[in-house]
Every structure is written in structure tokens, then in C-alpha cells.
Amino acid sequence: xxxxxxxxxxxxxxxxxxLFVRNIxxxxxxxxxxxxxxxSDNPSKRWKLVLRIAVGQGKMLARPVAGILHLVVYxxxxxxxxxxxxxxxxxxxxxxxxxxxILPSPLYNLTTGTVDILSFSVLIAVTLFFIRxxxxxxxxxxxKDLLGWPHMDGNLILIIEFLMxxxxxxxxxxxxxxxxxxxxxxxxxxxxxxCIFNNVFSTFSVESLYIMQKSAWWFHYLGVLFxxxxxxxxxxxxILFAFPNTYFANLQKQGQLNDLDSVTxxxxxxxxxxxxxxxxxxxxxxxxxxxVSDATDLSWxxxxxxxxxxxxxxxxxxxxxxxxxxxxSPRKIMMDVRDRIEEIGRNIDKNxxxxxxxxxxxxxxxxxxxxxxxxxxxxxxxxxxxxxxPLSILIDLRRYLVMEKTxxxxxxxxxxxxIENNNAPWQFSQNDRANWTxx
Amino acid sequence: xxxxxxxxxxxKAEGKSPExxxxxxxxxxxxxxxxxxxxxxxxxxxxxxxxFAILGQEEGCTGDPAKRAGNEFLFQMQALMNIEVLNSYExxxxxxxxxxxxxxxxxxxxxxxxxxxxxxxxxxxxSLLNEGRIKVKGGIYKGKKIxxxxxxxxxxxxxxxxxxxxxxxxxEVNLLEMKRCKQNGLxxxxxxxxxxxxxxxxxxxxxxxxxxxxxxxxxxIIATGCPFCNTMLTDGLQxxxxxxxxxxxDLAELLNENLS
Ligand code: SF4
Ligand code: SF4
Numbered sequence: 194x195x196x197x198x199x200x201x202x203x204x205x206x207x208x209x210x211x212l213f214v215r216n217i218x219x220x221x222x223x224x225x226x227x228x229x230x231x232x233s234d235n236p237s238k239r240w241k242l243v244l245r246i247a248v249g250q251g252k253m254l255a256r257p258v259a260g261i262l263h264l265v266v267y268x269x270x271x272x273x274x275x276x277x278x279x280x281x282x283x284x285x286x287x288x289x290x291x292x293x294x295i296l297p298s299p300l301y302n303l304t305t306g307t308v309d310i311l312s313f314s315v316l317i318a319v320t321l322f323f324i325r326x327x328x329x330x331x332x333x334x335x336x337k338d339l340l341g342w343p344h345m346d347g348n349l350i351l352i353i354e355f356l357m358x359x360x361x362x363x364x365x366x367x368x369x370x371x372x373x374x375x376x377x378x379x380x381x382x383x384x385x386x387x388c389i390f391n392n393v394f395s396t397f398s399v400e401s402l403y404i405m406q407k408s409a410w411w412f413h414y415l416g417v418l419f420x421x422x423x424x425x426x427x428x429x430x431x432i433l434f435a436f437p438n439t440y441f442a443n444l445q446k447q448g449q450l451n452d453l454d455s456v457t458x459x460x461x462x463x464x465x466x467x468x469x470x471x472x473x474x475x476x477x478x479x480x481x482x483x484x485v486s487d488a489t490d491l492s493w494x495x496x497x498x499x500x501x502x503x504x505x506x507x508x509x510x511x512x513x514x515x516x517x518x519x520x521x522s523p524r525k526i527m528m529d530v531r532d533r534i535e536e537i538g539r540n541i542d543k544n545x546x547x548x549x550x551x552x553x554x555x556x557x558x559x560x561x562x563x564x565x566x567x568x569x570x571x572x573x574x575x576x577x578x579x580x581x582x583p584l585s586i587l588i589d590l591r592r593y594l595v596m597e598k599t600x601x602x603x604x605x606x607x608x609x610x611x612i613e614n615n616n617a618p619w620q621f622s623q624n625d626r627a628n629w630t631x632x
Numbered sequence: 633x634x635x636x637x638x639x640x641x642x643x644k645a646e647g648k649s650p651e652x653x654x655x656x657x658x659x660x661x662x663x664x665x666x667x668x669x670x671x672x673x674x675x676x677x678x679x680x681x682x683x684f685a686i687l688g689q690e691e692g693c694t695g696d697p698a699k700r701a702g703n704e705f706l707f708q709m710q711a712l713m714n715i716e717v718l719n720s721y722e723x724x725x726x727x728x729x730x731x732x733x734x735x736x737x738x739x740x741x742x743x744x745x746x747x748x749x750x751x752x753x754x755x756x757x758x759s760l761l762n763e764g765r766i767k768v769k770g771g772i773y774k775g776k777k778i779x780x781x782x783x784x785x786x787x788x789x790x791x792x793x794x795x796x797x798x799x800x801x802x803x804e805v806n807l808l809e810m811k812r813c814k815q816n817g818l819x820x821x822x823x824x825x826x827x828x829x830x831x832x833x834x835x836x837x838x839x840x841x842x843x844x845x846x847x848x849x850x851x852x853i854i855a856t857g858c859p860f861c862n863t864m865l866t867d868g869l870q871x872x873x874x875x876x877x878x879x880x881x882d883l884a885e886l887l888n889e890n891l892s
Contacts, residue, residue, distance in 0.1 A: 448789025449739035453704045457744070460708040484702065511812075513819040513842075518835030566832040569700050569824030570784040575815050591702025604829035605701045612706060616692035617658040618828055626656075627688040629667045630637040630674075 195287040202284035202414070209418030216425040217433075220500055223538040227493035232441040239440045242580070246442075247435040252578040256507065259325075262318045266354070269315035270432070273361070276308050280414055290368070293380030302382035309365055313385040316358040323351045333506035338525045343504055346427050353423070357416045364409035366390035367402045374399060434501035435579055441494055442580035447571045450588055455481040456596075484592025487553040488533040491586065498581040499530035508573035508583055514566040521566040523573035523583035529558035530586060555590055564590045565602055633671060635678055639688035640721045650685040652677075652756070653723050655737065657730035658693050659859035665866065666859035672888040673729050673753050679891055680765040684727075690717050694736040701825040708744065711736075715746035729753040729884060731785035731858045732823070738790065752786055754795040754857050754883050761802055768890055774804040776852045778886075781810070781842065781865060782817035783858035796857050799883050803890055808849045818842050820868075822860035843868025847878075854880045 232239075245251040250267060254260035282291045293301050326334045326347055334347065366386040371377040376399055394402065424430050431438075485491055508523040509515050515522050533554045541547050555561075567587045574582050594600045601609070608618045616623045643650050654677065660670040677684050695710030718726075726748050728734050738750035760766045778800060786792045793814045800807050812818040821831065821838030831837055843865055846854045854865055865880045 446735075446739050446790055448735040448785055450699060452708070452740070452743050456704045456708055460705060460712060464709070464712055483704065511816065511818075513821060513838045514832070514834070516818075517831075517838050517841050519832045521832070562832055565829075566834075567824050568784070568819045568821055568826050568838065570819035571788040572784075572816075572819065575788050588700070588702060591700075592704055593702075595702035596705060601701060601703075602829050605825055608825065608828035609698055609701065609703055609706055612693045612695070612698055612710065616710075617662060618693060618697050619658065619662055621658075621662040623689055623692075626661045626691060627637075627639070627686060629656075629661060629670055630633055630686070630688075632633075632667070632671070 199285055199287050205415070205418060206281075206284075209421060213421045213425075216422065219538060219542075220425070220430075223534050224493050224496045224500065226489045226534065226537065227491050227496040230492040230494050232494060235444060238444060239442075242442055242444075243436055243439045246578070246580060247439040250578075252580075255576070255578075259505075262321055265314050265318040266322075269311040269318070269358075273308050273311055273315070273358075275304065276361070277417065280410070280417075284414065289377065290380055294378065298380065301380055305365070305381035306384055309362070309383045309385050312358045312361045312365075313389075316355060316362070319351045319354045319358070323348065323355075326351070333510040336506065336509065336522070338506065338509065338522050338528065339504065343428065343528065346429075347504070349423075350427060350429050353416065353420055357413060357420070360409045360413040360416065362386040362389065364406055364413060366394050367406035367409065370394040370397070371399065371402050371406060374402075376403075428502065428504040431501050431503040431579060434497065438497055438501040439580050441497065443494075443582060443585075447574055451585070453483065453592070455483065482593070483596035484594070485586070485589035486555040486593045486597070488530055488537060489547075490593070491530065491554075491589065495530065495582070495586055495589075496534055498583075499527050499534065501579050502527040502531065502581055503579065504528060505578070507576040507578065508581070511572040511576045513568055513570055513572065519563075519566040520560070521563040521587075523587075526559060526563070526583045526586055527581060529554065533558050555593065559590060561594060561600065563587075564594065565605075633674060633678070637674060638685050639690070640685045640723075641688070641690065643685050644721065648683075649722070650683040652682065652684045652725045652727050653718075653721075654684045654686050655726050655728035655730075655733050656686055656691060657728060657733040657859070659863075660729055661691070663859060663863070665863060669729055669859060669862070669882040669884055672882065673757075673884040676757060676760075676766065676884060676888050676891065680760050682760075682765070687717060692717075694733050696732040696736045697825040697828060699736070699740070700823070707740075711741055711744045711746070715741055715744055718746055718748065723748055725749045725751070727751045727753055727756045729857070729859070729882070731783040731789070732860070735785040735789050752790075752792055752795070752857065754786075754799055755792065757884065757887060758795045758799055758802075761799070766887075766891060768802050768804075768887075770890065771804055772890055773853075773886060776805050777808055777850065778805040778853045778855050779808045779810055779846050779849050779851045780813070781820065781846065781854055781856040781861055782814060783856060783861045784817065784819050784823050786857055787817050788815060796855070796883055799887060800855065803886060808851060810845050810849065812845065818845065820856075820858075820861040820864035822864045827860050827863075837868075837871075839864035839868040840871055843872060847872065851878065853886070854878065855883055855886060856880065857883050 250264055253263050279290065279292050283289060325331045365383040368377060369383045369387050372379045482490060504524060506524050512521065512523055537547060540550055564587055569584060571584060574584055611618050611620055615621060640653065654674065656670055659666040692714055693710055694714060695707035698710065699707035726737055731752060734750055734752045737748065780796055780800060782793065797807065819838060820842050856862055856865065862880050862882060869878060869880065
């Protein structure tokens with residue numbers, strides 16, 4: 194009857210992976226709703242960024258405690274998943290620890306031993322993470338940005354990871370006890386799980402051990418499939434998106450804001466005495482919108498940023514506006530963008546095309562008060578371990594407010610009209626510009 | 633000023649071109665406090681016998697506050713006008729005491745057709761010291777407790793952290809670092825056109841937060857390299873009713889006082 198198990202295993206794999214692929218394609222479609230932006234230059238520099246920032250966790254250690262714990266979970270995650278190869282082989286062929294039979298035992302012992310130790314380390318790390326979040330209540334993980342689902346999401350991830358690690362340890366310990374009893378083929382090395390569970394497990398009957406081993410194995414497998422599909426709903430998506438997001442990161446100096454080409458064209462026409470004003474107006478029948486009022490006005494990079502955000506709040510906890518009690522929170526900006534583009538995506542799924550829902554990013558999600566509080570200091574950009582740029586979004590929203598709506602705060606309007614009239618942001622006469630040389 | 637300062641137009645009339653263009657900036661031209669920084673820097677240039685010019689009435693706002701306020705139109709108008717002037721004089725090297733002008737000229741003008749070598753005055757002054765064109769004299773600031781506030785547009789925006797600190801080292805000051813410094817430096821609150829408006833409602837003003845952080849170190853002087861940071865921190869000190877003798881000074885001022 195073993196083949197029935199194999200069939201169930203395969204069906205679950207197809208369903209789980211299929212659903213996951215479907216969701217990823219949906220996200221890809223949503224991201225591509227954004228405006229084009231070319232980030233294909235300088236591939237070697239980009240690969241180095243991926244290696245340093247995503248693979249090498251280059252920015253995480255700026256906050257040492259979280260950084261080290263995260264490193265443990267990250268290394269654990271990468272290495273423990275090697276175990277999946279064996280789970281798949283065993284699941285499909287109905288074997289048991291197939292590699293234990295074919296691999297030289299030192300190699301198999303090394304692998305299982307490492308996985309065993311790492312499973313325990315991750316278990317401890319996620320427990321500490323949970324304590325930081327819920328008992329010590331680290332401020333950036335308990336701000337009002339995270340009320341509701343995001344808070345729950347953070348905890349669910351930790352709980353799922355905890356259970357996944359626990360199931361691995363139980364599986365190993367039960368397996369090893371059965372091996373010692375001579376029931377199962379003896380292979381592998383399980384230093385930690387054996388040490389923790391040995392005393393209890395050795396008193397269990399062969400049947401219960403067998404059931405424990407099997408159920409832990411299935412639990413872990415189902416957990417993997419569940420987690421894979423959970424990503425779509427969660428900030429945990431960063432475990433995949435960290436890589437493309439760092440690859441496509443901005444390579445310019447942080448101080449450089451992008452130009453709007455649409456504006457350059459018009460300004461050049463304005464300043465060019467030989468330009469034919471009539472030609473200009475007929476050339477492009479639909480005038481381009483300046484700046485951003487909804488998520489689909491953003492570039493695909495900014496949308497990719499939003500899906501990649503881990504909601505860690507490092508940006509917000511270094512934002513001068515937020516630190517002094519203003520409403521602006523760069524993390525919330527990223528979360529708002531993701532929520533809105535998801536909403537637009539669901540709208541498209543339902544109606545085939547986007548049907549106006551009377552909402553937009555500006556106003557319904559992000560208010561002018563938040564937008565105008567930013568000092569463009571780049572602290573958020575610097576702090577983000579994944580090279581996300583909340584500032585670029587704030588500037589694009591300002592552009593819309595100013596160039597499409599002339600809705601800047603009145604003091605800024607005076608500043609701008611001073612520049613237009615006096616060539617300086619204050620009301621001074623241009624003739625007095627060099628007065629200091631004579632003082 | 634000790635000697636007259638010439639404009640580009642004057643240099644051109646003489647058929648000469650100066651070593652550098654000193655981009656003064658709007659604050660440096662009009663703001664009373666910032667003018668002192670401008671004069672200190674010009675005086676240092678004269679002491680080093682650098683042939684430099686200003687644009688005078690041909691200089692206009694770089695457009696930085698307009699761009700940061702979202703007015704890309706106005707920014708590009710300003711940029712194109714300035715670039716036309718700069719290119720007509722075939723300017724190669726620009727030095728400025730304002731990190732905002734520095735950032736804009738250096739990073740945002742090239743795409744619009746204005747490519748120059750742009751230096752912040754702390755970088756240029758350091759090179760003058762290193763080349764021996766000026767020499768630190770007496771030690772009026774020797775051992776003084778000084779903390780340096782990193783201007784966002786010099787530090788994070790352009791990764792210039794060391795030049796100002798090396799200058800301070802040459803003055804043999806006792807450099808104290810605030811907890812948030814260099815890459816993690818806290819903004820003074822002026823950037824992004826905030827200088828020109830009231831802050832949004834909150835529990836505190838940003839410049840006060842930053843000043844408090846500096847005061848924790850009990851410094852004699854808070855040094856900076858930006859006219860806007862200078863204003864913000866000076867206001868911060870005033871709001872703390874600071875009666876002790878703590879000053880906010882630009883690095884050009886510290887160096888110039890040392891040399892005279
Ligand atoms: S750039 Fe704006 S949002 Fe980012 S940290 Fe500075 S003030 Fe906050
Ligand atoms: S933008 Fe970056 S720093 Fe901010 S919450 Fe998201 S991942 Fe963290």
C-alpha cells in the first residue's frame with residue numbers, strides 16, 4: 194500500500210507548489226502594473242550587491258542582537274532545507290532515509306548532524322525573537338504601524354518556524370531511538386535531538402515511536418508546503434524577494450533624486466526660443482501625469498520594494514520625523530503601497546480590468562501630513578537592510594501634489610515663488626547677492 | 633573682505649580663468665549668519681592664494697528646495713539656467729560651502745548637461761592643508777571639546793564623512809562623536825525644504841532633538857559644514873535657553889580663526 198502514500202505525497206506537492214507558483218505570478222503581474230524603469234546597467238556591481246546584502250546579510254549586523262539571531266535563522270533555513278531533498282526522495286519512492294543507505298556514512302553523519310544542531314539553534318533563535326516581540330516589546334516591533342494582521346503575521350511566522358524545527362527534532366529523535374532498538378536501519382548523527390529526547394523516548398513503545406516519527410515527518414512536509422503558500426500573505430516574502438530587490442537596487446548616490454524626463458522635455462521647450470509651441474501640444478495628445486497619486490503610478494522597482502519590505506521598522510526607528518512624533522513612518526509608506534497594489538490586483542482579478550474603486554494611494558492610504566513631514570534625510574534608505582527606498586515614493590507623491598494639484602503647504606508656495614521671482618528661496622533682491630563681498 | 637573678490641564676468645573680461653569657482657549659494661549670500669561662513673571661506677581662499685571667482689548676480693538658486701518639495705519644473709528651470717551660465721564660462725571645478733548646492737551640482741546637474749568637478753569646502757580645505765598651501769598656526773582650538781554634526785547631504789547623500797573630521801584632527805581638537813553620527817547621523821530637520829516651513833505636528837522639533845543629543849556630550853562647540861544645519865542647531869541651542877558658552881560653528885570659521 195506504500196504507493197498510496199507516494200501518490201498522496203505527490204498530489205500534495207503539486208497542489209502546494211502549483212498554488213505557490215500561481216501566487217508568485219500574481220505578484221509579478223502586480224509589480225509590472227508599475228511604470229517601467231531601467232535597472233539593467235552594471236550587472237557585475239549588482240551581483241556584488243546581491244552577494245553582500247542579500248546572501249551576506251551585509252546590513253543586518255548594524256543592529257547586533259537582531260542581526261545575529263537573524264543570521265542563525267537564515268543560515269539554518271538555507272542549510273536545513275537540504276533535508277528537503279531527502280524528504281522528497283523518500284516521499285516519492287516510499288524509502289526511508291534513502292541517502293543514509295547510499296552516502297558514505299561520514300558524509301551522511303555530517304549532514305544530519307549539522308541539520309540537527311541548526312534546527313535546535315533556530316528553535317532557540319525564534320523563541321528569543323518571540324520574546325523580543327511580545328515580552329520585551331522592542332518598540333519598533335510594537336508600534337501602531339503593525340496593529341492587526343502585521344503583528345499577528347510576525348508572531349505566526351515565529352510560531353510556524355518553531356513548530357517546524359520541533360517536528361524535525363522529534364522526527365530525528367524518534368528515528369534514532371528506533372535505530373537503537375534495531376528496528377530501523379542505523380544511519381545519521383543526531384547530537385541535539387537525541388540528547389533532549391533520549392530519556393523520554395527510550396521509554397516509549399516501538400509503535401508509538403513509529404507513529405511519532407511518521408507524523409513528525411508528515412507534519413514537517415505539510416508545514417513546508419503551508420509555509421510556501423503563507424509567504425504570499427506575509428512580510429516573509431522577503432526570503433525570496435531580497436535577492437531581486439537588492440539586484441535592482443539604486444546604484445546612484447543617495448542624495449541624487451531622479452529626473453522626470455517628461456518635465457525635462459517641457460522645460461527645454463519653454464526655454465528654447467526657437468521652439469514651436471503648437472507642435473509641442475499636438476505631439477502628445479495625452480499629457481503625462483506628473484508624480485504619483487496611485488500605486489500604479491509608481492515604478493515597478495518601488496512596487497518590488499513594497500513586496501520585499503519585512504516590516505522590521507529599522508527605517509522608521511531612524512526617521513527624524515517619526516522620532517519626534519510626526520505621523521510619517523517610512524515603514525508604513527511601504528506597507529501602504531503593498532496594501533494598495535494588492536487591492537488593485539484583487540480588483541483586476543475580480544473584474545478582468547481595473548474598475549475605479551474611488552480610492553487611491555494618496556489620501557486613502559497616505560496623507561499629505563505624512564508626505565510633507567519628510568526631511569529627505571535618507572536615514573530610512575540607509576537603515577533598510579534590503580535597500581528599499583521609501584524616500585523616492587514620498588518625493589513622487591509630493592510631485593503629484595505640487596505639479597498636478599498645486600497643493601503644497603503655503604509656506605512652500607512662497608518659497609517657490611521666491612525662487613521664480615528672486616532666484617532665491619527668500620525674498621531678497623538678486624542685485625544684493627554679492628553684497629557680502631563688500632561688507 | 634581683505635582683498636576684492638572677482639566675479640567670473642570680471643575674470644572673463646581680463647581674458648583669464650580662475651582655479652576654482654566658489655558657488656556661494658542662497659543662504660551663503662543672503663542669510664546673515666551664513667554670510668559669516670562665506671566670508672571665512674573666502675578669507676581662507678585668499679590666504680591660500682587661490683585664484684577664485686564667484687558668479688555674483690549671475691548665480692541663482694540651484695533648485696534644490698524646489699526639487700525636494702516636488703516641483704520638478706522649477707528645479708529644472710533653475711538647473712538649466714545655471715548650467716547655461718556655468719557652461720558659458722567653461723567652468724571645470726566648483727567648490728561650495730553648502731551641502732545642498734554641493735549635492736545638486738554634483739549629482740543632479742550632469743543629466744541636464746552640466747558636468748563639473750564639485751567639492752564641498754571641507755574637502756577643498758583639507759586638500760589645501762595637505763598640500764601645505766595653508767598651515768594650521770596656534771592651537772586656539774587645541775583640546776577643545778568639539779562634536780561634528782554630519783549634514784545629511786554631505787554624509788549619507790554623498791558619503792563624505794572623513795574630510796570634516798580630518799580637518800578637526802588637524803586643529804587638534806578633542807573630537808567627541810554623538811551616538812548618532814556618520815551613516816547614522818540624525819538630520820537637523822532642515823532638509824527636503826523643511827527649512828522653509830513649520831514642522832508637522834509632533835512631540836518635539838527635530839532640531840531640538842539633535843541639539844539635546846549634542847549637549848549630552850557637554851561640548852565647547854558644535855561644528856558643522858552646512859548653513860542650514862547651522863541655523864537649526866543655533867535655534868536648538870536657543871530653545872534650550874542655553875546660557876553657557878556653547879557655539880555652533882562652521883568648519884571654515886574654525887579654521888579661519890585658527891589661521892588669523
Ligand atoms: S528621508 Fe524622510 S522618511 Fe526617510 S528617514 Fe528621512 S525624514 Fe524619514
Ligand atoms: S523598508 Fe526596509 S527598514 Fe523599513 S521596514 Fe521595510 S525592510 Fe525594514
